[in-house]
Amino acid sequence: MKKYLFLLLATLLIPNQVLGAAIRFQNSALGQVDVLLDTEGDAINVIDVSLRFDPKVFQIASLGDGNSAVNFWITKPGFSNDDGLVSFSGMIPGGMMGSAVKLINLNFSKAPASEGSFRVSGSAYLNDGSGRSISLAGDALVNPGSMPGANLSDEISPESFVPQLIQNDSLYDGKWALVFSTTDKGSGIARYELIENSLVLGGGRFSSSSAGSPYLLKDQKLASDIYVRAVDRAGNVREAILEAKNKPFWNWTNAAVLLVLLLLIVVAYVFLRRRYK
Incomplete structure (x- = not known):
């Protein structure tokens, strides 16, 4: 619901849609493909992307957003092999431009020996205060290479952060x-x-x-x-x-410490009373 409210507000602010920008794929490891955005000279701060594929040709094992240019996800990246769909939307505060802006990566468990294609749809919103969007519609060629890519290892924890x-x-x-x-x-x-x-x-x-x-x-x-x-x-x-x-002074930790001190006092009192009785 949050995604649709956001995109509805963005749509109300869009006087027209401009051409430019494209989604493309680039191999980054065996069975793994990076999904990249070519902004074609424009600074982009919001993206809304759907990638459709033939489930008989491709099967996705997992996806990731490591090193993504997107800082805040409106809709976290997700996929369905049954529906042949990958979708996500997010924000890049301050905007970003480049010919290879990384969005997500796809790890394939099944792919053709040669190239296949994904049908791309969605929009990229310009970081110029106009609210204009760029259409991302088109086809993109994919060649994941050797399989499988599902067993890519990751033993490093996420980056440190401060809430x-x-x-x-x-x-x-x-x-x-x-x-x-x-x-x-x-x-x-x-x-x-x-x-x-x-x-x-x-x-x-x-x-x-x-x-x-x-x-x-x-x-x-x-x-x-x-x-x-x-x-x-x-x-x-x-x-x-x-x-x-x-933080209140009286909490479980302080209560536990006080209880231990009281018990020690009682034990010491009983010991001394018996000793000098």
Whole structure:
């Protein structure tokens, strides 16, 4: 829904559509192909792309967004071999131009010995304040080379990152939210996991479902430590911690320490009383 609202607003601002820019494919490893954007001299800040293929000819094992020029995904890259479709949309703040701007990479488990083709559709939006878009319609030739590409290894965790608190009247009615983002140079980011309270003494567990950014905080008093995990498609993890802005003195950790001290005092009192009785 967020994607369609964004694109609807962008469409309302578009007086016309200009020609230029193209999607092309480039081999980067055995069975792996980078999806590149040639902006043809224009700076682009938003892309919305669909790639259609014949499932009888191609089968995709996985995809990744490692080293992608896209910083924020409106719709994270995904694929369906049944439908013969790869789709994604995202933003490049500040815009970017070039003849080989990397968007995503595709890892194939099945491909023809010679070239095949993908049908490209979608738009790229200019970073000039006009709201104009560039059509990306056309066909692109693909030659993944030797198979398979599904076993590409990735043993490196995502890049370090720092979550940040934000509060804006236009977002979640002015409530506190958390924004976070990082990149992964290998297989790409698969998901983020988040928990708001301390892990000490059973404070909670990471959510197994994906957490999106911006994330509406449940603790609006900002009294909880926040743990964010970035997990790449190979299962590697990078964890970031944001300490509570308004951490209360009385919490589970302090309570545990106080309890231990009280027990020690009681034990010492009983020991001394028996000794000198």
